[in-house]
Amino acid sequence: MKIKSMLLGTAAAAFLTLTASSAMAQDTKKSAFQCEPGELYAMNVMVSGVEYWFPVYEMFKQAAQQMGCDTVYTGTPEYDVNKQIATFEQVLARQPAGIMVHPMNSDPFIAPINRAVEQGVAVVTFAADSPNSKRSAYITSNNDREGAAAADAIAEAMGGSGEYAVLENPGQDNHDRRVSAFIARMEEKYPDIKLVARAASNQDPTKAYNAVLTMHQAHPNLGAVFMPEANSALGAAQAAIETKADIKVMTADVNAKILDMIKAGEVFGSINPNQGIQGYMGFISLFLAAHPDLIDPMNDYMRAGANPMMVPYIDNGYAVVTAKNADDFYWEDYLKRRGTKGIEE
Structure with missing residues (x-):
């Protein structure tokens, strides 16, 4: 019995050694989905x-x-x-x-x-x-879906009627698509909400600020303004605050400042890509x-x-950012x- 036990122990040890060696060989084998050093x-x-x-x-x-x-x-x-x-x-x-x-x-x-x-x-x-x-x-x-989602959010907040404007960044493909989709959705689904002005802000907050002041002066009933990026929203929101009018600023993309403004009610919301x-x-x-x-x-x-x-x-994919979920999008956190x-x- 003792000899048999020793033989079994030796066989088990040999098996474990072979298994360990095989496992080590598998561990050291380079995956096809690994870079070369310095790649x-x-x-x-x-x-x-x-x-x-x-x-x-x-x-x-x-x-x-x-x-x-x-x-x-x-x-x-x-x-x-x-x-x-x-x-x-x-x-x-x-x-x-x-x-x-x-x-x-x-x-x-x-x-x-x-x-x-x-x-x-x-x-x-x-x-x-x-x-x-x-x-x-x-x-x-999907920039077309983003623009449509932004239009749906603004239209609901406006009660399905009113006037809106857009700020643009002509020549950048994704921004052009967002703006076009926003306008197309409004025309198709919300005929009582009219586009009354559009201007190129080119991601410049100062240009956006001046454009919204001019738009409001020409159209005192302006109820919303959409822009395809966050920089213009900074200027647009400041102009909306100064007019003391209920102009809903809807943008795309977020940063800490935009999130703070959404939470404060100074920006209505944003469409943010994943x-x-x-x-x-x-x-x-x-x-x-x-x-x-x-x-x-x-x-x-x-x-x-x-x-x-x-x-x-x-x-x-994308998310619609409002005051309800803004806390989930802070970069520093x-x-x-x-x-x-x-x-x-």
Whole structure:
């Protein structure tokens, strides 16, 4: 019995050793969804200090870290397409595996994006697109749905009748879509709410402030104003306060100041894209575009010489932000909860 027990113990020990060795071999085997050391992915924007970008990069970075990849946040502080293209070219010179870019304007970015792709650098666009370029994927919230949702919220608050105006940022694809969808929804579903004025504020709070004062002077019954981005809302809200009129300011995107104003009743509300999903899924799309060998679909991509990771559109969703849920969208609170340094790492 003693000898048998010893034999069983020896066999068990041998089995455990083999199992442990096998497990270690599996642990050390590199996953296909892991980067090589130093493999770099960049995010590139214009007006780089705008808070909207920060949660996008936070989740872009989280996905990258989970896969052992390096990231960098790049862009220009100015609202200038030529300066943004210059920063795009600068990061391209570092030969990253991929760049996720928010092109300020569609057409000027066609050549830079195509040049990157021809050099073997994957490119994904987000929030705004360059559809005629060779970018492999585009991730955004559905701007048409956002504009319609903003119109529904304002129309309900106005009781289905009244006058409204819009502030615009002509030439930026996603902003143009939001405004067009807002107006189309009003015309289709709320015929008793009339568009009485529109002006280009170009993300400038001062221009927005002056435009709303002028609109109210010409249309004393102005009941609402919609704009496709948060900077203009700062000026529009200040003008609405000074007129002492009940002008409901509806915007898109949020930052700490806008959230404070929503809670204070100075801004009616905002449509906010799901920035985290935008960054996370944007990185996943970019990684796959940079590693097309991981994808082998049943189609003609090899014959056509195309990247199999071609996704015309990914919807990251959105939220309607009001005083009821504004507390859930503060960047500083989110950053503290995650315990990271945001765009500084």
